[in-house]
Amino acid sequence: MAPRDRLKKQINKAGELAGKAGKKAGKKVRESAVDRGFEERLPTNLADKLAPPRSLETVQADLDALVGLTSVKEQVATQIAFLQVQERRREHGLDDVSTSRHLVFKGNPGTGKTTVARLIAEMYGSIGLLEKGHLVEVDRSGLVGKYVGHTASKTNKAAKRAYGGVLFIDEAYALSPPGLQSNDFGAEAIETLIKRMEDNRDKMVVIVAGYPRLMEKFLTSNPGLRSRFAREITFPDYSTAELVEITAKIATDGDFHLAHGCAEALDKIYSQAVRNEGFGNARYARNLFEQALNRQAVRLSQGNVAGLDKNAVTEITVDDLVAAVKVLADQPPQPGDAPLGKLRRI
Ligand SMILES: Nc1ncnc2c1ncn2[C@@H]1O[C@H](COP(=O)(O)OP(=O)(O)O)[C@@H](O)[C@H]1O
Ligand SMILES: [Mg+2]
Numbered sequence: 001m002a003p004r005d006r007l008k009k010q011i012n013k014a015g016e017l018a019g020k021a022g023k024k025a026g027k028k029v030r031e032s033a034v035d036r037g038f039e040e041r042l043p044t045n046l047a048d049k050l051a052p053p054r055s056l057e058t059v060q061a062d063l064d065a066l067v068g069l070t071s072v073k074e075q076v077a078t079q080i081a082f083l084q085v086q087e088r089r090r091e092h093g094l095d096d097v098s099t100s101r102h103l104v105f106k107g108n109p110g111t112g113k114t115t116v117a118r119l120i121a122e123m124y125g126s127i128g129l130l131e132k133g134h135l136v137e138v139d140r141s142g143l144v145g146k147y148v149g150h151t152a153s154k155t156n157k158a159a160k161r162a163y164g165g166v167l168f169i170d171e172a173y174a175l176s177p178p179g180l181q182s183n184d185f186g187a188e189a190i191e192t193l194i195k196r197m198e199d200n201r202d203k204m205v206v207i208v209a210g211y212p213r214l215m216e217k218f219l220t221s222n223p224g225l226r227s228r229f230a231r232e233i234t235f236p237d238y239s240t241a242e243l244v245e246i247t248a249k250i251a252t253d254g255d256f257h258l259a260h261g262c263a264e265a266l267d268k269i270y271s272q273a274v275r276n277e278g279f280g281n282a283r284y285a286r287n288l289f290e291q292a293l294n295r296q297a298v299r300l301s302q303g304n305v306a307g308l309d310k311n312a313v314t315e316i317t318v319d320d321l322v323a324a325v326k327v328l329a330d331q332p333p334q335p336g337d338a339p340l341g342k343l344r345r346i
Helices: 003-036 046-050 056-065 070-091 113-126 150-162 186-199 212-221 240-253 262-272 281-301 310-314 318-330
Strands: 103-107 135-138 166-170 205-210 231-235
Touching: 056 070, 056 113, 070 113, 070 231, 103 113, 103 212, 113 135, 113 166, 113 205, 135 150, 150 166, 150 186, 186 205, 205 212, 240 262, 240 281, 262 318, 281 318
Parallel strands: 103 205, 103 231, 135 166, 166 205
Antiparallel strands: none
């Protein structure tokens, strides 16, 4: 191999390794931030900056691996297929079916909206519809300013950070609170966004998300707002069986396993949970699992810790889960958490 080629190969390899390391570190930061509910306060995440883009097939596999969400997966596939065909049409010099790429996600907390938005951003990136495919998550506080003129510049700055990727606006209806006073700057943020969505439509995609009922109000709050979005995708609450499967997946992904009887215990826990719109769905499952880990640690620390075998440190028992439910039921919701559904004791 010519020295030049060898050098090129080495540089590529180094880039790949850096990307992998960055992705891992970024994922860790992101996951712990997501779980604590303040992801939107993070600057553009490390993984998005350092990781090389993944292929459409790889991202698609991540989407497929999500539990349930059948109709969401179908609609995402349709949207991607549609945009790909439009792109080909444009390349053939054919008439451009005027397409919006912006989306509305309607779903209760913990139904997978942010997770799917991140994957869509990556998909758009991998098929060349967006330059980078990263996700910038903001809420009202990231768009609305404190004085006249501040809001437009703040919203424009958020949009600029999202160029090449997706601007994900969580709880978008907070921009148009009911009984809007004339001095609320939320309306200015919406106007600015609409302008960015039109003028910079090739540069970024906007996804607005939140509770279904309130999203409906938001979309009718401003004439012409609804028509800017290509699709409205509904994220249904998870069934008890899906929540059991999600918990098992969270366990497996973290190198744990559920002991005999846990599936039945989880079934009982989730079927008795009060399922109002603030229940927390998969986020509740994650919180429950994390509390179970605490219980496991306390249980194991009572014996000979140095002598614990692999099975002992990876196993979550029914008692760990039952104790975890009790902790969650007694715990007031944390700031940024989805409000927890109250559970009857089992
Ligand atoms: N279908 C699913 N399968 C596996 N894990 C899921 C699924 N949906 C959500 N989760 C997990 O639940 C948590 C909350 O999901 P998130 O996308 O943040 O929900 P939302 O944005 O709707 O509040 C995340 O940790 C995510 O990984
Ligand atoms: Mg979210």
